[in-house]
Amino acid sequence: MKGRLVALGLALLVGGCTAVPHDDVPVTAELGDRLAPSVYCDTECQGQLVLQADPATVRCSVGVSWNSTAFPYGAKTTQMFPDFARKFLPGMKVTVADAQGDAGAQVNQVSDMLAKGVKVLVISPQDAAALRGVVAQATRAGVKVITADRQVDGDVASYIGSDNVEAGVTDGKAVAEALGGQGAVVELSGSLGASPTITRGTGFRQGIAGSGVRIIATQTANYKRADGLQVMEDMLQRFPRGQIQAVYSHNDQMTFGALQAIREAGRQNEIKVFSVDGESDALKRISAGSLTATVGYPLVAKEAAIAAAKLCAGEPLAPRIKLESTLIDRANVGQFLGRPPQ
Amino acid sequence: MAIEAGRLPALTPRVRRHWLPLLIAAVAIAVVAIAVPLFFQPTNLLNVGRQSAIVGVIAIGMTFVILTGGIDLSVGATLALTGVTTALFLGAGMVLPLAIVLSLLVGAGVGVLNGLGVAVFGVQPFIMTLATMVAMQGLSLRLTNGGPKSFDNANGFFTLLGSGDVLGVPGPFVIFIVVSVIGVLTLRYLPFGRFLYAIGGSMEAARLSGVHTSRTLVIAYAVSGLCAGLAGIMSAARLGVGDPTAGALSNLDAITAVVIGGTSLAGGIGGAVGTVFGALLLAVLANVLNLIGVSPFDQQIVKGAVILVAVLLAVQAIRRRKGDRS
Numbered sequence A: 001m002k003g004r005l006v007a008l009g010l011a012l013l014v015g016g017c018t019a020v021p022h023d024d025v026p027v028t029a030e031l032g033d034r035l036a037p038s039v040y041c042d043t044e045c046q047g048q049l050v051l052q053a054d055p056a057t058v059r060c061s062v063g064v065s066w067n068s069t070a071f072p073y074g075a076k077t078t079q080m081f082p083d084f085a086r087k088f089l090p091g092m093k094v095t096v097a098d099a100q101g102d103a104g105a106q107v108n109q110v111s112d113m114l115a116k117g118v119k120v121l122v123i124s125p126q127d128a129a130a131l132r133g134v135v136a137q138a139t140r141a142g143v144k145v146i147t148a149d150r151q152v153d154g155d156v157a158s159y160i161g162s163d164n165v166e167a168g169v170t171d172g173k174a175v176a177e178a179l180g181g182q183g184a185v186v187e188l189s190g191s192l193g194a195s196p197t198i199t200r201g202t203g204f205r206q207g208i209a210g211s212g213v214r215i216i217a218t219q220t221a222n223y224k225r226a227d228g229l230q231v232m233e234d235m236l237q238r239f240p241r242g243q244i245q246a247v248y249s250h251n252d253q254m255t256f257g258a259l260q261a262i263r264e265a266g267r268q269n270e271i272k273v274f275s276v277d278g279e280s281d282a283l284k285r286i287s288a289g290s291l292t293a294t295v296g297y298p299l300v301a302k303e304a305a306i307a308a309a310k311l312c313a314g315e316p317l318a319p320r321i322k323l324e325s326t327l328i329d330r331a332n333v334g335q336f337l338g339r340p341p342q
Numbered sequence B: 001m002a003i004e005a006g007r008l009p010a011l012t013p014r015v016r017r018h019w020l021p022l023l024i025a026a027v028a029i030a031v032v033a034i035a036v037p038l039f040f041q042p043t044n045l046l047n048v049g050r051q052s053a054i055v056g057v058i059a060i061g062m063t064f065v066i067l068t069g070g071i072d073l074s075v076g077a078t079l080a081l082t083g084v085t086t087a088l089f090l091g092a093g094m095v096l097p098l099a100i101v102l103s104l105l106v107g108a109g110v111g112v113l114n115g116l117g118v119a120v121f122g123v124q125p126f127i128m129t130l131a132t133m134v135a136m137q138g139l140s141l142r143l144t145n146g147g148p149k150s151f152d153n154a155n156g157f158f159t160l161l162g163s164g165d166v167l168g169v170p171g172p173f174v175i176f177i178v179v180s181v182i183g184v185l186t187l188r189y190l191p192f193g194r195f196l197y198a199i200g201g202s203m204e205a206a207r208l209s210g211v212h213t214s215r216t217l218v219i220a221y222a223v224s225g226l227c228a229g230l231a232g233i234m235s236a237a238r239l240g241v242g243d244p245t246a247g248a249l250s251n252l253d254a255i256t257a258v259v260i261g262g263t264s265l266a267g268g269i270g271g272a273v274g275t276v277f278g279a280l281l282l283a284v285l286a287n288v289l290n291l292i293g294v295s296p297f298d299q300q301i302v303k304g305a306v307i308l309v310a311v312l313l314a315v316q317a318i319r320r321r322k323g324d325r326s
Helices: A002-019 A043-048 A072-088 A103-116 A132-140 A164-178 A195-208 A225-238 A252-264 A280-288 A301-312 B011-035 B042-067 B075-091 B096-119 B125-144 B156-162 B171-189 B191-201 B203-208 B213-239 B250-260 B272-292 B296-325
Strands: A060-066 A092-098 A120-124 A144-148 A158-161 A182-189 A212-220 A246-249 A272-277 A293-296 A320-322 A327-329
Touching: A043 A320, A060 A072, A060 A103, A060 A301, A072 A092, A072 A120, A072 A301, A092 A103, A092 A301, A103 A120, A103 A132, A120 A132, A120 A301, A132 A144, A144 A301, A158 A301, A164 A195, A164 A212, A164 A246, A164 A272, A164 A293, A164 A327, A182 A195, A182 A225, A182 A252, A195 A212, A212 A225, A212 B296, A225 A252, A225 B042, A225 B213, A225 B272, A246 A252, A252 A272, A252 A280, A252 B213, A280 A293, A280 A327, B011 B272, B042 B075, B042 B171, B042 B191, B042 B213, B042 B250, B042 B272, B075 B096, B075 B125, B075 B213, B075 B250, B096 B125, B096 B213, B156 B171, B156 B213, B171 B191, B171 B213, B171 B272, B191 B203, B191 B213, B203 B213, B250 B272, B250 B296, B272 B296
Parallel strands: A060 A092, A060 A120, A120 A144, A144 A158, A158 A320, A182 A212, A182 A246, A246 A272, A272 A293
Antiparallel strands: A293 A327
């Protein structure tokens, strides 16, 4: 009995050892199996992100400074960037810093990175103006700067990200088409004054311009699920049956709250819901039919890592690398299910 | 809005003391009824009840702490943390009662930590609970990698805590009322409740008259943490996820509800009945502003103004009450 247990233990041990790959970063659908941008990088974008050098020869120190990781977007990007680099760019040394939504803290963190001698700085600035000084300081010191997702005032090597205005326009056009050019929309906006809120709102208005679709109410739900639920409950109360044809929500989390309120009011058949982001839960709801569409706002982790590698290798880089704002609806959700934008 | 006292005052002075807030409440209800008939639709009233519950439950716990002259800034972060732990426990296949009890213990544990810092190590309540707030926010994000954690909430009882109802009354509102009744009775009739008033009146006098002040303080903060923990479970039940950024501002909402309800931030005066009304007022205000369709920018201005007026009235009431005593 004892002998058998020992044998079993040994077998497990051996089996366990052989099963673990030497590479400590597992192959996931998100990281992919080679050094390549995501599916949200179109032909032009892919052409801009071809690394000429052998990835194994790229050796340099890269600083990644993110405005906040208290949101899935920032959290995922700051985890994916170093994982992707470790897997496909073994000579790249990545340092990540989280500014926790504080522009002052971000200035200090970038200064620290410069002092440590990074060669490339990838930054998603908390504030375009507040980070201008330290970015200029980096450029003067010969550090190449990439802004990711958000822009900063001043000259940088490249700005990578999708366009919030375009995301809004895409949703606006989709709503106009889905409603046959006629109908009433309730808008759930993000945190007041935040730049994605302003741009996603502006884009949507451009998208529905010229059609008979009108926004009958705009209310903030702070990009939060609980707020989306509560505000939508009040909206359903204010506009009884038949008065709302569609909801446009600035992010998927608020959308999930709104969908719950609509379902609880039993009005899911009369209200179409449009969103922005493309979380995997959103794609599941699209294929299940409860969510009409979401516009992908893709992570920029892989694209930013490849761009950083190009700068490390001394290769030229396009000043603007744009990721697609793809409309994902029931017709095309199948091709995105395993690799959501976020 | 009633203010508790050890003795029951005669009816006339009670009415005299409260005629102004009562009059204003009556006028407000009349205005709302005429301007926003939608408000009194049964479905809307049920919505408001549900919407008031989470902040209400936190605010009842907060009342215990504020009565001692303290403050608990960590309740929002505790709500997020217990929402996340509930989601993680249930996601890992734990049975529901165990997941709930463990999450309540997590909430109470944060409270005990606050209480020990304040009572034993003499840290200012503001700083102590600020520190745990920041740490718990980080812990919630760490546990979830920054994104909401979803779980399977098919269990009927768990639905009851969030979306379900008891004889037509929303489950969360029932919990809020039960917690409120326990809170009111504890503060009025249990020695522990009276000790809180004594500590808020004068810590030294309470100690000299034999109150075990450290133990009482630790329990007060534990109650606040426990209530925040319950609110976190309710939030997870309502949303079907543990959201690490949930409740970010609910600490301020809860403090506002307590103060509007007539409890003095200096401690020693006030009670849980007022807090119930404070929490309801905040929920009604948010709901009515949405029903009227006030722009989101103006909503904040109106909310600020209403809170200020309500607090001024509460402060007046506290002043009159102090006058009664002397």
